Ligand SMILES: Nc1ncnc2c1ncn2[C@@H]1O[C@H](COP(=O)(O)OP(=O)(O)OP(=O)(O)O)[C@@H](O)[C@H]1O
C-alpha cells in the first residue's frame with residue numbers, strides 16, 4: 001500500500017501559486033528526499049502532507065485516506081519550530097512530549113513505557129547526557145537532535161523531516177542518516193535536504209521541487225534536471241562509493 005499519494009495538488013498563499021499540479025506517490029517504507037532551491041515550496045509541501053496547509057485544489061491521501069486533519073500516522077520535525085527556547089523546560093520533557101497523543105492533554109501522566117521509550121531514543125541520538133538541561137542552553141545541533149528525538153517518540157508510520165541536519169557537523173549528519181536508515185526498515189521517511197552529497201547514498205528516490213515537481217524517481221540525476229529545478233547551472237552529482245558533488249561555476253564567474 002502507498003503511504004502518501006498526492007494528486008494534482010495546488011497550494012496558493014494569498015493568490016500566489018506556490019505548488020503547481022504536484023503528483024507524487026510514496027510507497028510504504030520508501031525513503032524519499034525532496035531537494036530544490038529556497039522558496040521552491042518544499043516546506044509547504046510537507047505542511048500540506050501534514051494537513052497544516054490547505055490545498056487550493058487536489059488531494060492528499062495517507063494510507064488511502066483523504067487528508068483532512070493533522071494525521072496521526074505522521075511524525076515530523078519542521079524546519080523552524082515555534083519552540084520557545086527561553087521556555088523553562090528541560091530536554092527530557094521536550095522529548096517526552098512526543099508521547100502525547102494530543103497536545104492539549106496538560107495533565108497527562110507518562111507511563112513507565114513512555115519514559116523508557118524516550119530514554120532509548122535519547123541514547124540512540126546521543127542526547128541522554130543533556131536530559132536535565134534547559135533547552136535554551138543547547139547548541140543548534142543538539143537542539144535539532146532533541147527535536148528529532150521528540151518526533152521519533154511519536155512512534156508513527158511516516159516521518160517527515162525538514163532539513164534535519166541543517167546545523168549539524170559532518171559526523172552528526174552521518175549519525176542522523178544512519179539512524180534514519182535503520183528507522184526506514186519500519187517507517188516511510190520523507191526528508192527535505194540541501195545535503196545532496198549525503199542524502200543520495202541513503203535514499204530510494206528523489207523529488208526535485210521548484211513550484212512544480214521536476215523529477216521524481218531514482219536518485220540518478222543529470223545536469224539538465226538539476227539546472228531546470230534550480231533555474232541556473234548548479235552542480236553535477238557523481239555517484240560512487242563516496243558520493244560527492246562538483247559545482248560548476250555560473251557563467252561570468254571565475
Ligand atoms: N505563510 C505564508 N504566507 C505567504 N507566503 C508564504 C508562506 N509560507 C511560505 N510562503 C512562500 O511560499 C514559497 C515557498 O515557501 P517554502 O517555505 O515552502 O519554500 P522552501 O522550498 O521550503 O524554501 P527553503 O529552502 O528556503 O526552506 C516562498 O515564496 C514563500 O515566501
Ligand SMILES: [Mg+2]
Nearest residue numbers: 042043079162
Ligand atoms: Mg523550507
